[in-house]
Amino acid sequence: MLVARSALLFALAALAEIGGAWLVWQGLREQRGLLWVGAGVLALGAYGVVATLQPSAEFGRVLAAYGGVFVAGSLLWGVLVDGYRPDRWDVTGVAVCLLGVGLLMYAPRG
Structure with missing residues (x-):
């Protein structure tokens, strides 16, 4: 249950964060306006709040x-939103990153 909650919080x-950054990008780089930028800033603030809800008390970890x-989510965002097609090295890199997440967060500690 604790791992599932933590994984859900990471996904949120x-x-x-990725959605917020994308909204700011769209507002400024694609000239969609300040409403997009403002929505992005709010989403980025929400990221900061969600991160504090992780069960671990270790900020650095x-x-x-x-x-x-973030690496995995960014690549997935690119696939779903921007039509990016990752190659095998992209996928391998994401797998290595997610293995690192598992070790950092869920490895048994004495």
Whole structure:
């Protein structure tokens, strides 16, 4: 249950941060306007809140592990939203990152 909750929080944090950054990008780079930028800023703030809900009290560990989730989420966002087609090295890199997340967050500690 604890791992499932943590994984869900990582997914929500990734959605908020990647989605927020994408909205800011769209607002500024694609000239969609300040409403897009404002929505992006709110989503980025939500990311910060969601990250604090992780069961682990170790800030450095949570943010380091989230880095791996961010890599995977960013690639997935590119596939779903921007039509990016990852190659085998992209997929391998994501697998290595997610293995690192598992070790950081869920390895048994004495």
